[in-house]
Amino acid sequence: MKKTAWWGTFLVILAGALFLRTAALGLRPMHHDEANQALKFGTLLETGEYRYDKNDHHGPSLYYLTLPVARAAGHRLTASLDETVLRLVPALFGAGTLLLFLLLRDGLGRGAALFSGLFTAISPFMVYYARFYIQETILVFFIAGLLASLWRYSRRPSAGWAAAAGFCAGMMYATKETSIIAFAAVAAAFMVASASRGSGRPGPGERGRLRPRARHGLLGLAVALAAAGLLFTSFLRNPGGLWDSLLSFRVYFARGAEAGWHTHPPSYYLELLAFSKFGASAPVWSEALVLLLAAVGSVAAFRKGGEGERSLSLPRIVFVYTIVSFTVYSLIPYKTPWNALPFFLGVILLAGHGAASLAGASPKAGVRVAVLAVLAAGALHLGIQCRRANFVLYADPRNPYVYAQTGTDFLRLVRRVEALAALRPEGRRMLIKVVAGPYDTWPLPWYFRGYTNVGYWPDAPSAGAVGDAPVVVASADQAEAVGDLLGNRYHSEFYGLRPEALLSLYVRNDLWERYLSGKAGT
Amino acid sequence: MMRNKIIVSVVIATFIAATVPGASAQTQDPTKVELKLKLPKPMFIGTPRNIRTPNLEAVTGRPRAPFFVPAGTKLLSAGKPVAASDMAPVIGEVSFVTDGEKSGEDGYFVEFGPGKQWVRIDLKESSALTAILVWHYHSQARVYRDVVVQVSDDKDFVNGVTILYNNDHDNTSGLGIGKDKEYIETNEGRLIDPKGIKARYVRLFSNGNTSNDMNHYVEVEVYGLPGK
Numbered sequence: 001m002k003k004t005a006w007w008g009t010f011l012v013i014l015a016g017a018l019f020l021r022t023a024a025l026g027l028r029p030m031h032h033d034e035a036n037q038a039l040k041f042g043t044l045l046e047t048g049e050y051r052y053d054k055n056d057h058h059g060p061s062l063y064y065l066t067l068p069v070a071r072a073a074g075h076r077l078t079a080s081l082d083e084t085v086l087r088l089v090p091a092l093f094g095a096g097t098l099l100l101f102l103l104l105r106d107g108l109g110r111g112a113a114l115f116s117g118l119f120t121a122i123s124p125f126m127v128y129y130a131r132f133y134i135q136e137t138i139l140v141f142f143i144a145g146l147l148a149s150l151w152r153y154s155r156r157p158s159a160g161w162a163a164a165a166g167f168c169a170g171m172m173y174a175t176k177e178t179s180i181i182a183f184a185a186v187a188a189a190f191m192v193a194s195a196s197r198g199s200g201r202p203g204p205g206e207r208g209r210l211r212p213r214a215r216h217g218l219l220g221l222a223v224a225l226a227a228a229g230l231l232f233t234s235f236l237r238n239p240g241g242l243w244d245s246l247l248s249f250r251v252y253f254a255r256g257a258e259a260g261w262h263t264h265p266p267s268y269y270l271e272l273l274a275f276s277k278f279g280a281s282a283p284v285w286s287e288a289l290v291l292l293l294a295a296v297g298s299v300a301a302f303r304k305g306g307e308g309e310r311s312l313s314l315p316r317i318v319f320v321y322t323i324v325s326f327t328v329y330s331l332i333p334y335k336t337p338w339n340a341l342p343f344f345l346g347v348i349l350l351a352g353h354g355a356a357s358l359a360g361a362s363p364k365a366g367v368r369v370a371v372l373a374v375l376a377a378g379a380l381h382l383g384i385q386c387r388r389a390n391f392v393l394y395a396d397p398r399n400p401y402v403y404a405q406t407g408t409d410f411l412r413l414v415r416r417v418e419a420l421a422a423l424r425p426e427g428r429r430m431l432i433k434v435v436a437g438p439y440d441t442w443p444l445p446w447y448f449r450g451y452t453n454v455g456y457w458p459d460a461p462s463a464g465a466v467g468d469a470p471v472v473v474a475s476a477d478q479a480e481a482v483g484d485l486l487g488n489r490y491h492s493e494f495y496g497l498r499p500e501a502l503l504s505l506y507v508r509n510d511l512w513e514r515y516l517s518g519k520a521g522t
Numbered sequence: 523m524m525r526n527k528i529i530v531s532v533v534i535a536t537f538i539a540a541t542v543p544g545a546s547a548q549t550q551d552p553t554k555v556e557l558k559l560k561l562p563k564p565m566f567i568g569t570p571r572n573i574r575t576p577n578l579e580a581v582t583g584r585p586r587a588p589f590f591v592p593a594g595t596k597l598l599s600a601g602k603p604v605a606a607s608d609m610a611p612v613i614g615e616v617s618f619v620t621d622g623e624k625s626g627e628d629g630y631f632v633e634f635g636p637g638k639q640w641v642r643i644d645l646k647e648s649s650a651l652t653a654i655l656v657w658h659y660h661s662q663a664r665v666y667r668d669v670v671v672q673v674s675d676d677k678d679f680v681n682g683v684t685i686l687y688n689n690d691h692d693n694t695s696g697l698g699i700g701k702d703k704e705y706i707e708t709n710e711g712r713l714i715d716p717k718g719i720k721a722r723y724v725r726l727f728s729n730g731n732t733s734n735d736m737n738h739y740v741e742v743e744v745y746g747l748p749g750k
Binding site: 279404439440492500 | 563564568569570612613628629633662663664665691692693699703704706731732733734735
């Protein structure tokens with residue numbers, strides 16, 4: 001492929017990735033976890049304050065990276081924020097990952113880089129969580145950055161690439177505690193790839209293995225510490241934050257082992273990606289094309305002969321990284337779909353290598369065309385699933401990437417409360433009482449962020465007299481107790497929060513009558 | 523001149539009341555100040571449980587109390603013809619409504635499209651109805667919206683229509699405001715008391731549910747005294 005054609009194709013893929021990640025970002029209701037993160041960021045936005053919490057919320061990078069985006073969009077208050085501006089941050093990092101593939105072109109091959117970019121752009125899984133206001137896509141971006149920087153350094157050592165690797169490592173650590181899995185996997189990958197190379201001399205301008213010069217190593221370490229240290233200490237205002245980041249491992253190791261209701265078998269991630277079907281009416285989901293091509297890419301990485309025998313082989317590095325991280329993630333009992341993203345990055349890079357190997361396997365033009373046609377059909381299938389996952393069944397439990405997701409019915413409750421508040425003289429200062437355990441409370445606080453008089457109690461006894469509020473929201477397990485307290489002075493209706501989780505909305509009769517009469521008048 | 527001043531004052535007062543929060547309250551009683559409430563904040567917590575599997579347990583409430591019917595009451599709806607607003611359901615067959623299968627698993631329910639939908643059971647003869655039991659979908663805790671149950675001897679429900687149950691409390695479906703409560707689907711089904719009303723046709727409406735916009739029926743049972 002000619003250089004201009006390659007660049008044209010890459011830019012089209014990049015534009016597609018950006019479109020799929022940024023279009024209609026407000027479509028899906030906020031997930032429980034997103035709402036948590038959003039309000040945590042809201043505090044930083046409004047007060048400039050952030051304190052790392054070693055027990056929850058993961059690292060600080062998500063919030064600090066959101067700050068410039070929110071400010072550029074003109075937001076100064078939590079109430080003015082919206083889903084789009086928040087989700088734009090992971091969306092941009094998700095699309096930005098493709099740019100990092102440019103740094104891997106000489107190691108993977110130009111065709112492989114294009115295929116990897118294409119699979120990343122349209123993977124339903126990658127796109128779904130790039131539209132999700134959590135840390136994972138940002139972590140994937142910096143893992144790709146670390147791999148790319150180390151790869152560039154291995155080709156031509158320089159202070160710049162050492163600093164870039166250090167920065168990416170620091171940002172990984174400041175993004176999520178699970179970055180240590182990636183650190184171990186990347187270290188193992190470069191070690192194994194070094195050990196597995198042949199005894200020949202490296203090519204011109206190449207290094208046989210990754211052997212950092214001492215000053216470069218120190219520079220990288222210093223940059224990593226500076227990046228992570230500044231964020232964890234809230235730019236030196238909370239010096240204990242960095243130490244807390246180390247203490248957090250105790251929390252997360254315990255959580256990983258005692259996974260509770262997030263316990264899934266070791267085969268969970270493989271099944272999720274290879275074949276999912278929930279219910280007779282559900283469509284079949286599969287990213288098996290990427291998995292199969294990754295298997296081909298893995299075999300191709302260890303073929304005898306070629307340049308890879310005497311210098312570091314990037315496909316081998318990626319293979320070892322993928323195997324190690326996949327194994328570790330699969331063995332940890334605690335599993336959520338988004339935790340598969342870091343190793344899926346490796347799967348996609350290997351798939352790109354596999355696709356390029358297949359496409360170039362035969363000198364016959366007819367065979368190449370046939371292979372490309374099959375790959376195009378597979379990519380089309382991925383694209384169809386991507387559309388379905390992100391723009392049709394984005395909150396539907398039949399979508400395998402939907403996990404403890406807030407249902408669309410919940411938005412009706414939000415709209416109902418808005419309509420009721422509009423009828424009250426105090427408007428959004430209307431008193432709202434929420435009686436629900438924390439698992440059934442979120443994402444209400446996000447959607448009620450514009451209301452100034454909202455109280456949250458975990459159960460009816462702690463809420464006391466709830467009958468002074470015109471609007472009361474209760475979880476299903478509290479509904480009976482709250483209903484007893486409110487008697488027949490309130491009208492009630494149910495709304496779905498998530499599968500098996502319902503909320504009761506109680507509206508004082510006078511307000512309900514006003515609502516009905518207003519509705520009848522329209 | 524004086525009249526103009528009064529008009530201007532009223533306009534300004536109205537503007538202030540409309541634009542300044544709490545202004546109207548303050549002007550009503552200047553001795554009072556707004557009570558600033560200190561309300562508890564929400565607790566942060568990790569990812570909630572992901573539920574995708576069927577659950578036959580009732581979410582709330584106790585087992586239904588015994589329901590007494592006149593001696594001679596029989597199940598009238600078994601195998602009787604069913605018509606629907608959409609005779610080409612998304613999943614299943616319209617006949618599932620009266621086929622006697624009440625399992626909550628896949629393959630036993632009929633799914634109709636989004637929005638207001640109805641099914642109509644033809645009992646073949648007008649009878650005194652003593653009980654109606656409805657199962658929309660009971661493998662998940664969900665609430666069906668705007669559930670309305672009508673009976674009539676008129677196939678088109680133009681004449682002699684009686685509404686037995688209506689929880690469309692804001693008249694979304696346009697069948698009138700209902701006062702009955704919404705309820706969570708369980709394997710017990712919803713029991714509706716027709717109080718012996720005589721009818722040949724039973725029509726049931728719904729308008730989506732709390733999990734999605736679709737409408738479902740696992741089974742509808744109509745009990746009564748045949749031919750009476």
